[in-house]
Structures are given as C-alpha cells and as structure tokens.
Amino acid sequence: MLEVNQLTRWYGKFKAVDSVNFSIGKGEIVGLLGHNGAGKTTIMKMLSGFLEPNAGSIKINQIDITSNLKQIQQQIGYLPENLPVYPEMSVADYLDYAAQLKGLNRQQKQQELKRAIKATELAPKLLDPIATLSRGYKQRVGVAQAILGRPSLLILDEPTNGLDPTQTEHMRELIREIAKEATVILSTHIMQEVDALCDRAIIIRQGQLAVDAKLDELRQSRSLNLATSLSL
C-alpha cells in the first residue's frame, strides 16, 4: 500500500536521505530504525506530506502523494516527533481543532472524537490544558489526533520517546490496537521497540537504507549482529 522509490532529501549541501527504496503491504507494522540523525524524521515528514522530496516518489495505494496531497491526506495519520500544540489549549479543544483540520463533517467529527478519546483513554484529561499533561498523556493526545478520520496509514515518529516503562507499555498496547485497522510505520532508535511491535525492520544509516528484513529473518541472520553493533 506504500511504495517509496529513490526517496532523496537535501538540507542545503547535506544529503539527509539518500535514494531510499522500500514498500509496505497493507496491515504491516514496520519499524524504521536508526541512530539520532540517521534521517528517520526526514523520511517520516516526507511520507506524511509535510516535507517535499528533492527526488524520488512516494505512492499510497498507487497514488503519488506529492502531486495529490489534498486527495490523499485523509488516508494518512501522522504523529510528529514534537506535537505542534498550543499549551494553553485543553485536550478537548485541541482534538476538536484537529478534527476540523482533517475536514470531518459535524457528524463524523463527533463519532471520530468519541472513538479516538476512547482508544487513547483520554476521557479523564479532556478539560486539562495540554501543558499540564505528562509526556505519556501528551503522546496519547498525539495519537488521538493521528487516528481521527480512520487513516489507512499511520506514521508514528518515535512514539515512545521519553516515556517511562509503564507509559511505554501502554503506548505499545495502543499501537497494537490501532494496527488492527491500519498499516503502521513507526520510527525508533531502540531495537527492542521493533522487536516488541513490528513485523519488519528497516534500518537507516546516514540517510541510506542499510537493512530491510522481516523480524524473524533479522533475529536469525547476521543482520542482528549489524543491529547490535549499531546498538539498535
């Protein structure tokens, strides 16, 4: 359902993402692994349409996202590395605003808000200003806005980054639940995260694809040594 071909992005003279190719089938959970600065966020931003590639293409269900972003945006849910939230806004107001941005009509909006709030167990926090939430709850708000409108592809940039072990386990449970209805690509620099959640791992090193393997293969093969040597 997702096809990435020769994806490339420069920042000035620095090539942050270099001719990356991969494809993801419907219903897969794929982990994008790499050290800090490897290029994961740049890839995630391009997949979600926030950043244009300098070369290459991204297709979702065979439709090119760069030239058809408006048409395809509703199919993509994106949890950015840092949620661009308004700290004084309450959780309820923020999610309402996010639902409007997704172009949901009034009836869809009510249904989708209800569903997202239930899935993320945010009901007790709805009136709280976002600034007062723990990192775990902030991430849940991020996931709630990402799943509004039932996108078929979810792009989660470091969803458990900064969470304590309990919050991490909760977030992983949530990701497993939402992956029952959507294809998921998540980034992380922790191999265990991929091990706990993913069917496949794509390892990015210095902007290039180093490994693309099913978890079973990765565990058995020398790629595991590669992952270990990368401390992933």
Ligand code: ATP
């Ligand atoms: P992290 O885990 O730290 O988020 P990452 O794998 O997501 O890292 P990116 O954020 O995609 O990596 O960054 C890839 C490279 O591009 C890094 O060397 C980073 O310094 C550089 N970079 C990212 N954004 C910009 C920018 N706006 N301008 C210039 N260089 C950038």
